[in-house]
Amino acid sequence: MAFRISVVLILLGLCSDVFSYHLNMSCDSPTVLGATINCTTSVIDDSDNLASGNFRYTWITDFLHVGKRVIETGPTDTWNITYDMSLNNAGTFVVRVEVCELIMLGIICSSVGSMGNILIVTDTLNGKIVTTQSKTERDTFVSVAEPLQNIISLKSADRDFISGAPTVLSYWFVDCIYYGITTDFRYDHNFTKPNESHYIEALVMADFTPIPPPTTQAPSTTTTTTTTTTIKPTSLRLPNNTAPVNSTTPQRIKRDAAATPEPTGTRNNTSKIKMWQNGTLVPYNVSFPYICNNTNVAMDDKKRYGYFHKSVKTKAPISGINISGTNWLRYGELLDLNVKCSGSDQMSHCVLFKPGIYNVTGNETCRNYEPLNVCDFPIKRFLMVEEKNTIVIIIKNDVSIKVSSVTVTVYKVKPQAQLSVIVVPVAFSLVAVVTIVFGVAYYLQNRSRIIVEVADFDFGQQYTDMEYKTFKERLRDSIVNAFTRDPSTSEAPNWPPGHKYGSMT
Template identity: 35%
Template sequence: MLRSSSELLAITLVFCTVLCIVYCKHVVITSPKQALIGSTINVSAILYDGNKIASKSSYRFTWKNIDGSSEKSIDTSNPFCNWTMTYTKDVSHLGRQKLDVSVSEKELWLWIPVAGQIVDIMLVDTLSGGLELIQHQVVRSQDFVSTQNPVNHSIQLWPADKEFLEQNHYYVNTYWFQNCTYLGMSRDLDYQAIYPVAEQYYDIEVLIVASPYPLPEPTTSTTTTTTTTTTTTTTTTSTTTTTTTTSTTTAKPPPRLKRDTNETMHANAAILGINLVKAVREQQLRDRTNNTNQSIALINPLGVRHLSKLSPNDLPPYNCVNRSLIAMDTSKTYGFFHRRIITKTPISGFSSSGKNWLQHWEIINLQIDCKGSPPFKICTRWFNAPYNATGQESCQDYYEYETCNYNYQRYFSDSKTILFFIRNEVSESVNQVTVNIYEAKRQSQLSVVVVPIACTLVAVCLVIFGVAYYMQSRNRFTVEVADFNFGDTQSVDMEYKTFQQRLIDSMRDAWPWPRWRRYSQSSTDHIVETPSVSGGYGNGDVDSNLRYNTLN
């Protein structure tokens, strides 16, 4: 009998192994990563056969917590199953919880395990969610906010936690802190404020207290005093009753303890990174009439405009210095949220300087300037002009700059519309600049035309002036011919002499020495030295007259 049982078990194991190899089924659990103690969560499991959801059959999904707090089996013909479970406060403990699901498939009369999986769920006693910063209905993904628009601080609870509070009709009280300064309490999960100063840091802390009982309203104390005086005499009895006086007194918040104030100041100083002693001394020098020992700049640094009205509360149940709850109530549920805010100035004042009308051979040189908080990221795109930006354009290649002072240089062969995408941490702007390229008519240079014409006119003037001067000089020149008869026949022998010869003759005549006569070439000398022929004919005078007449 024992041997047959062992054989049957072995056959069953082999059969299960073969089924697992053939089918290769696995199960996937969908569950929240964490859960609030006392809340109810929904988990689901889907059975897969390879990459596809398994076909319908007889399945058994067995759910259980590893600690044994809950267990349940669900039979279904579908390859998926849902289960709702509650982590009660009296049974469950905080920390990591393991949830196991195993799937069995019915073959003949046996339930054969085909798949299983274990997931971890973190069990917490505080509300989960996040503190969101919303501006212009846009959730800020980072800690940067604009100085120009209100900031809506909104607490977004996890859907399961929010459903838990609504189903149990919890009353929610929210306590707001800024830089470890208590601002007040509200019944809502949001709060609005404006941060006008750029490049500042703010630590926003929020404490949520959810209670099954409403928060008691501020009460008024009523004191009634009645005084009765009775005077009795032998004759008459006189009873005098004083009037009843009712006074209503509203309790005033007790003065803030100096120790609490100092703790707040030191915490704010640590957050702002300043010297507390130095700051207090400067505050005292500015206001010597103030008897307190606190700095307003540290209690409420960088005056923020609070748009939401917060109710004052004397003793918030939270110490922001050491970030701990003052007193916890087991019947209440708490939630703590923290967010840092960094203020930035949005982009504004876009301007471009440079030539917008260029010739074909010129290069575009534009100087782009704007205002805002650094760093800046700039991207450019261009389109054929004319073009009007629609706001749907996008740009991919951004370059980061520390200042919004950007020089854009580029060559275009035709007119373009350039889009400048400029953004920083809190804003983005798109601006367009149109550059027109035109064809200039080529003209000869002025010097090439003027210089030749001027030179030609000067030459013509000189020629005309020269001709006129020549004609005038010619007209003034007069040739005079004179016929002289000096009665001397020596003129017949006159011949042309050069200036040198005349000079020599003049010098010879000035010095009448005989030796000079020998070298003279004058015809007059020959005439003098030649003896006169006075023949019998007396022809001397006749020859002289003949020579004279011949000359004439």
Template identity: 35%
Template sequence: MHQKAAPVIFLICLAKSVSPTSVNLSQDGPGILGSTILFRAQLYDDHGAKLVASDTPHRFIWTDNAIPPHKFTETGDFSTSLWNVTYKAPQYSPGEYEIEVRAQKWVGFFYWDIGSQRITINVTVLLNGEMEVIQNNTILGGKYISYNQEVLHRIRLLEPDAKLLSENDTIINTYWFLGCSYYGSTQDLSFTFNYTKDDLDRTVLMRALVVAGKETNNTIDEDSFSGYVADNISQPESTVAPDNNCEDFPIVPKDPNKYYGYFKRNVIPSAPVQVGTIAGATWLKMGEVLHLNLTCSGSSPFYHCVRFQVGEYNVTGNETCSQARPTTNCQIAVTRYLGQKNTKYTVLFIISNAVSKTVTPVGVTQYNEKHHPQLSVIVVPITCSVLAIVLIIFGVAYYIQSRNRYKIEVADFDFSRNSDTEYKSFKERLRDAFSSAFTRVKDDEYSEEGPSHYSGGGGVWSPTRKYGSMQ
């Protein structure tokens, strides 16, 4: 009974001592034939965390399917294993190779398998890497570049190939092509170029042919590129007919003792955003609506947003749009009521395209207007008063003129009197007239020829006195 239970107990203890483990396998390839490729195996627990070093030893068993195969075994109290493999010619040929690693754990009496992993590596005949495009010390990830800034084209080799060339003191020559034109060579892996407006907003292809070797005579006869020479480079005599397919590289004879690499990159030169005019009033009466219109130029499409900051704001250049609006025509109109709470605002126009971003601040000031009485309140009363005074003056003048016009003046037509008759005023004569109207006069006191005498105490007219006719 005890003999039957012993294996079961042993298996239970073994299961508890060996927790679930996974193996992650990675490499820094691919690599050119003759380079050394690094493989890395890392142990993880069942929670996805890296295993740390422990007192329990682990064993890593490496192998590949090459002929002859490479083998490597490493044991220790670590959870990470590294293996370097070199595929040299002519023993190995370019192609795919499979690498396998098995991880084991010591369980007291023997090593128990806790995981394994496989990975495929590609061994090539050409150098491996990519062409990088750099502007303003920044590696650009996409196709778009700014046409008005210098562009650095650089070949970045993968680690196995870069290490191979550096350890062997090789001499590097790189031949550069833009489209179908050859632009010369450099003795490193970089090339500086300025694109022009002729390349604006269209896809152009930059290509590079890398030749590396130990010999000092490591150049290619550039006559082979005669059909590709650009307009700004002196063209040698043509020896090879150009290939009309600008995607491919010219055919050059290869030396088995040298390393070759072909690299290319499509780029689209674009114009950065340039802000033009900003129209609209920036001094507003409190309560007025803000109206601003901004125009800009550059390569479309554009992405923009507008932010409002209270008070004065210093632009950092790190401002971003959470919800940018796309547009093909860079004309941005802003209409907004700012309210009456604050007097100063900063309007931020954040505009970008594929190659640039601009942040343009516009300061806006609101002010309280002093309320003055309306002009009519002052002008109307004064005008009415002046008119009234004028009317009064004209009325008085008219009255005086009318009175003078209709004034009755009584004339004395008694021509029979002596010239030395006593002078009487109009008032006195008027009084005498009223007096004579009620006084009886005797008939013998007058004659047809007029009165016979004149009383010095005041002349009395006869009621029957008549004026003589005027002939």
């Protein structure tokens, strides 16, 4: 007997040395009182995978009338804990689980470990308002260019819990203005002015009061009348600057304020809530719990409420992008474009240069964006590639992103000699040739007319009439000759032999 016990202990030691486990535990807390909380525990081996084998799970909690749960199953187990609203109150509770591994054909259960979790049970429904535009979730900033879709996203346990309620209504408020009710947790609203802050509130009421059956009056000998107690739906009155609730959705109801079921409470003449009536804001003297800083708390065992709120800021999207500049550039010329646009602040931009012709998809992004105080910025760059280039410009702000492009063509001009370098030398050469030709022709034509007489002076001979005379003597002789000379004489003067000229030819 002692030998068998020793063998078992040895096997237990070997198993504990070979396998090393740890536990993962998760619970979908917080949940509303009355809903079912799901707690799941998994056994993980040293390879971060689900362990193999069978395990025993022992669950315990400090909720009243819940007790504990023991089950033998695989490496994962889930305990669905339902809390009775009549026996428990909202608060913080603890759930624990102890896990051991079944070995030796289930005879021995080797301890793996234990784990606990804190459960938060609330009086109100748990969730949040999710705001979306064009299937994009908006956190704080919303665009004024399209409707804002407000959707109440409940915790799965809370949503399953109120799915059994006969009546579930959502009351919607924007800046303490009542806009009506819906039944699908959704409301669409238009904001038209940028750079404003708004406060969206929603009150969900799940009424578990059974709907009374139709009552039939006892038949009489004269007439038979059947009366049904229902609420007649009418149209919801909305202001002119507000998008109406979508009436094409079958699950959505539109009701007039006078016919709207009021949540638990009384009429309050000092309420801050208003509503649109015939295009004018008028007080709506109904007390809504939690709405518009109301300190009233809803207390009704047959109803469960959920209060959700969210602050948003409106902004104008990027629009009116204008790109100016020359998109045909000579090789080596500087690209100089200017981009302008409009939109709300907190803008940034980036520029991408794509070779060739690029088709913009709208999904382009950049690693780094440059902030813009004003949407007016230049684009300057040398494009050294002799081909077409696409300039992709991305501009964004908190509510939009715009992608634009422009194609720039870079061309190269072949160098050519200037016209003056050719014309001027040719012209002067022609003038010189013409001048020479005309000069030669003129000389050949007129050389026969030129006779050159050569004076033949013989200074060795002496003439008597060439004696030296004074000026007075010559003057006197000239006067005498003038009065004594015969005017009819036509003979040529008798020149001395030495005064005659000979021919040049």
